Amino acid sequence: xxxxxxxxxxxxxxxxxxxVISILENYAKKDRVVCVVSAVGGITDxxxxxxxxxxNKDTTYIDTFNLIKDIHFNIINELNFDKSSSIIAFIDEKxxxxxxxxxGIFLINELSPKTSDKLVSFGxxxxxxxxxxxxxxxxxxxDCKNSQELIVTNSNFTKAEVDYTVTNKNLQTYFNTAxxxxxxxxxxxxxxxxxxxxxxxxxxxxxxxxxxxxALKVEQLEIWTDVSGMFTTNPKLVKQxxxxxKISYQEAMELSHFGAKVLYPPTVQxxxxxxxxxHIKNTLEPEAAGTVISNEETRSSSPVKGISNIGNIALITxxxxxxxxxxxxxxxxxxxxxxxxxxxxxxTQASSEHSICLGIDENDAELAQTAIDATFENEIALHKIxxxxxxxxLSIIALVGDNMKNHQGISGKMFSSLGKNNINIRAxxxxxxxxxxxxxxxxxxxxxxxxxxxEQFFETKTKQLNIFITGVGNVGEKLVxxxxxxxxxxxxxxxxxxxxxxxxxxxxxxxxEEGIDLSNWKEQLENGEQATLDGFFENTKTLNLRxxxxxxxxxxxxxxxxxEKYLRQSIGVVACNKIACSSDYENYKLLKRLSLxxxxxxLFETNVGAGLPIIDTLSNLIASGDKITSIxxxxxxxxxxxxxxFNDTTKxxxxxxQAAAEGYTxxxxxxxxxxxxxxxxxxxxxxxxGVEMNLENIENTPFLSDSGMKSDSVDDFYQTLIKxxxxxxxxxASAKAKDCQLKxxxxxxDGKASVSLQEIPNDHPFYNLKGKDNIVMFYTQRYPEQxxxxxxxxxxxxxxxxxxxxxxxxxxxx
Numbered sequence: 001x002x003x004x005x006x007x008x009x010x011x012x013x014x015x016x017x018x019x020v021i022s023i024l025e026n027y028a029k030k031d032r033v034v035c036v037v038s039a040v041g042g043i044t045d046x047x048x049x050x051x052x053x054x055x056n057k058d059t060t061y062i063d064t065f066n067l068i069k070d071i072h073f074n075i076i077n078e079l080n081f082d083k084s085s086s087i088i089a090f091i092d093e094k095x096x097x098x099x100x101x102x103x104g105i106f107l108i109n110e111l112s113p114k115t116s117d118k119l120v121s122f123g124x125x126x127x128x129x130x131x132x133x134x135x136x137x138x139x140x141x142x143d144c145k146n147s148q149e150l151i152v153t154n155s156n157f158t159k160a161e162v163d164y165t166v167t168n169k170n171l172q173t174y175f176n177t178a179x180x181x182x183x184x185x186x187x188x189x190x191x192x193x194x195x196x197x198x199x200x201x202x203x204x205x206x207x208x209x210x211x212x213x214x215a216l217k218v219e220q221l222e223i224w225t226d227v228s229g230m231f232t233t234n235p236k237l238v239k240q241x242x243x244x245x246k247i248s249y250q251e252a253m254e255l256s257h258f259g260a261k262v263l264y265p266p267t268v269q270x271x272x273x274x275x276x277x278x279h280i281k282n283t284l285e286p287e288a289a290g291t292v293i294s295n296e297e298t299r300s301s302s303p304v305k306g307i308s309n310i311g312n313i314a315l316i317t318x319x320x321x322x323x324x325x326x327x328x329x330x331x332x333x334x335x336x337x338x339x340x341x342x343x344x345x346x347x348t349q350a351s352s353e354h355s356i357c358l359g360i361d362e363n364d365a366e367l368a369q370t371a372i373d374a375t376f377e378n379e380i381a382l383h384k385i386x387x388x389x390x391x392x393x394l395s396i397i398a399l400v401g402d403n404m405k406n407h408q409g410i411s412g413k414m415f416s417s418l419g420k421n422n423i424n425i426r427a428x429x430x431x432x433x434x435x436x437x438x439x440x441x442x443x444x445x446x447x448x449x450x451x452x453x454x455e456q457f458f459e460t461k462t463k464q465l466n467i468f469i470t471g472v473g474n475v476g477e478k479l480v481x482x483x484x485x486x487x488x489x490x491x492x493x494x495x496x497x498x499x500x501x502x503x504x505x506x507x508x509x510x511x512x513e514e515g516i517d518l519s520n521w522k523e524q525l526e527n528g529e530q531a532t533l534d535g536f537f538e539n540t541k542t543l544n545l546r547x548x549x550x551x552x553x554x555x556x557x558x559x560x561x562x563x564e565k566y567l568r569q570s571i572g573v574v575a576c577n578k579i580a581c582s583s584d585y586e587n588y589k590l591l592k593r594l595s596l597x598x599x600x601x602x603l604f605e606t607n608v609g610a611g612l613p614i615i616d617t618l619s620n621l622i623a624s625g626d627k628i629t630s631i632x633x634x635x636x637x638x639x640x641x642x643x644x645x646f647n648d649t650t651k652x653x654x655x656x657x658q659a660a661a662e663g664y665t666x667x668x669x670x671x672x673x674x675x676x677x678x679x680x681x682x683x684x685x686x687x688x689x690g691v692e693m694n695l696e697n698i699e700n701t702p703f704l705s706d707s708g709m710k711s712d713s714v715d716d717f718y719q720t721l722i723k724x725x726x727x728x729x730x731x732x733a734s735a736k737a738k739d740c741q742l743k744x745x746x747x748x749x750d751g752k753a754s755v756s757l758q759e760i761p762n763d764h765p766f767y768n769l770k771g772k773d774n775i776v777m778f779y780t781q782r783y784p785e786q787x788x789x790x791x792x793x794x795x796x797x798x799x800x801x802x803x804x805x806x807x808x809x810x811x812x813x814x
Contacts, residue, residue, distance in 0.1 A: 020037075117196075151170070187205025190208075229291030231306070323354060472504070478800075551573075567602060582681075585693065631748040636681075641772040
């Protein structure tokens with residue numbers, strides 16, 4: 001004998017009913033089959049709605065009734081019954097009875113639990129008859145048996161208790177004599193000992209199937225639904241979730257209690273008592289393995305079997321110094337909630353006895369607050385305890401697994417990974433069995449939390465990074481293309497799943513929670529929404545994706561001013577924009593502190609030397625205990641390019657224009673040629689060396705002409721270059737006469753820094769610096785005479801983009 005149960009979705013359409021019949025037909029070839037069915041999907045809710053409408057004298061109950069009628073007749077028509085078939089007469093008879101019941105409720109303005117049970121029973125009676133008659137119509141050995149004639153209960157309407165002695169005897173007697181190969185039973189419904197219609201409460205169809213399976217002592221109970229078993233977590237929120245092949249009863253009940261909708265724990269108690277396994281299967285994918293729930297010990301590479309959550313939670317806190325050492329507070333608190341029939345989902349109490357926190361359904365929060373305040377009115381008036389604190393819009397997430405108790409560090413990994421993603425934990429609960437670790441978090445953080453924990457405990461240590469890029473000009477475009485090219489390599493070799501979730505230029509911005517398709521990102525951006533800096537931040541914040549990184553590929557002061565807001569949201573920042581790190585020292589230190597406080601990386605390697613590992617090397621020297629004594633550097637690839645290409649046969653204007661055209665200068669070349677850009681870079685190196693310094697402390701000796709320094713716009717500046725050509729030729733001539741090269745040099749010595757154009761002799765390491773190369777010489781206590789030298793291309797879109805990319809990868813490897 002096989003016992004199968006099909007839920008509302010499985011019988012929710014003619015197509016799905018055909019799938020059910022196909023499954024039953026295959027099973028019936030080998031064994032007799034008992035099939036328990038729910039009402040057609042959504043019908044129970046519609047029946048209750050119609051009842052409420054009728055009770056409230058709302059005539060729209062007729063519309064709801066007609067909708068129920070149409071749904072059933074549409075299914076019958078699609079199943080190709082003859083219009084003269086007996087099924088039409090039966091369904092008409094049942095629907096007329098339903099209409100009469102609703103009319104009665106409307107007339108007497110009353111809907112008692114007893115009447116409610118009679119009302120909702122129509123759903124299962126209709127669906128079971130339709131399925132049985134369809135099978136008969138197709139020549140299968142099938143019949144429908146009314147469960148109300150077999151399952152006997154007390155008169156506790158809406159949640160009746162089963163009389164197992166009578167019920168088991170009825171079931172055994174009936175199936176010992178039944179001749180049909182397939183028996184269809186309506187789930188959920190029963191009758192009391194005196195013949196009143198009753199229902200078995202939430203999960204009632206599962207309960208019916210479990211009662212039948214236990215009475216007949218079958219080898220396994222199969223519950224068919226619309227998903228392929230119990231998943232590691234909610235697959236609607238976590239795409240990487242997958243079905244659990246085997247799970248224990250205890251694990252299944254923990255997961256179900258905390259939101260897994262596949263199974264309602266109390267309903268399977270009859271089979272649990274007899275150790276009958278439960279197999280969860282998918283009606284829409286009958287070949288899928290599904291999940292087997294049993295007492296058999298299961299082995300898994302992960303001690304965590306699943307992650308679940310309950311939404312719409314309110315946290316009730318009773319606290320006060322008057323509670324300490326005084327017995328009875330907990331008893332009175334729980335008695336109060338019990339009297340109001342309020343279910344407590346989670347409990348946690350501080351060892352100081354100063355507070356007790358309870359998680360309850362948010363819908364019960366106001367009732368709970370009123371009742372508890374009344375109970376403790378005297379203590380509140382005497383200031384022994386505080387008025388009840390109620391927090392809403394919360395959710396409980398839970399790690400579940402039988403083997404968690406044998407593994408150290410599970411809770412540490414859980415809370416650490418949540419903390420790194422700015423997910424605040426309001427309360428924690430863990431039983432002594434260690435099969436469940438629960439935490440209360442904001443409802444808005446649930447999706448990020450589930451994805452973060454699933455990545456931590458179930459995925460092959462692949463870390464997903466969600467990138468938001470502002471500034472997709474020359475450098476930004478190169479960065480996007482590099483990411484597009486290397487995504488597969490990063491995933492396969494570094495276990496980093498890199499997705500660009502947001503892009504913006506000065507005009508448009510686009511976002512995608514699942515990652516932007518990089519094959520046509522330019523077209524998407526062109527058709528995006530209007531870009532604003534605050535809008536980009538708000539979208540990034542609202543998406544609330546784990547391991548989010550904001551990448552600033554601009555030279556914009558306003559963008560740099562937003563770093564603080566990103567870091568406070570635990571969103572990492574990667575920047576080639578030098579403004580933030582060279583701003584006021586207090587702001588520089590603030591950003592550093594926020595990075596540590598909110599576990600948000602703040603990397604800016606490309607601030608100095610584009611893709612060269614200058615800041616990283618400096619940081620490692622300092623971290624290892626070395627001390628910087630002086631720094632000598634050529635830090636402007638653009639200025640090096642300019643002076644390497646400028647001579648007495650070229651014009652200074654033409655060389656600067658060429659540098660700008662090839663992307664070696666900032667959009668405003670005055671930033672480079674005035675020395676401000678180099679001053680910012682040496683300032684950053686000085687600060688990273690541990691010195692407190694601001695930009696105005698750096699001595700900057702300009703080489704531009706007076707008119708160039710005073711120009712009002714970029715166009716005016718270029719005109720001064722043409723007009724003052726003799727000035728620049730004079731600089732070149734002076735250096736050539738001494739057999740020197742012109743190099744713009746940054747220096748840091750004894751806590752002081754300077755930048756200036758210098759004539760470099762032919763025996764100096766800077767002399768042969770070619771093209772757009774940078775060079776940095778670190779003199780330290782460990783390198784007092786022969787400096788540590790870093791040399792290479794220090795400007796250009798490709799190398800700057802690669803430097804940003806390297807910072808992103810550093811975060812991924814952290």
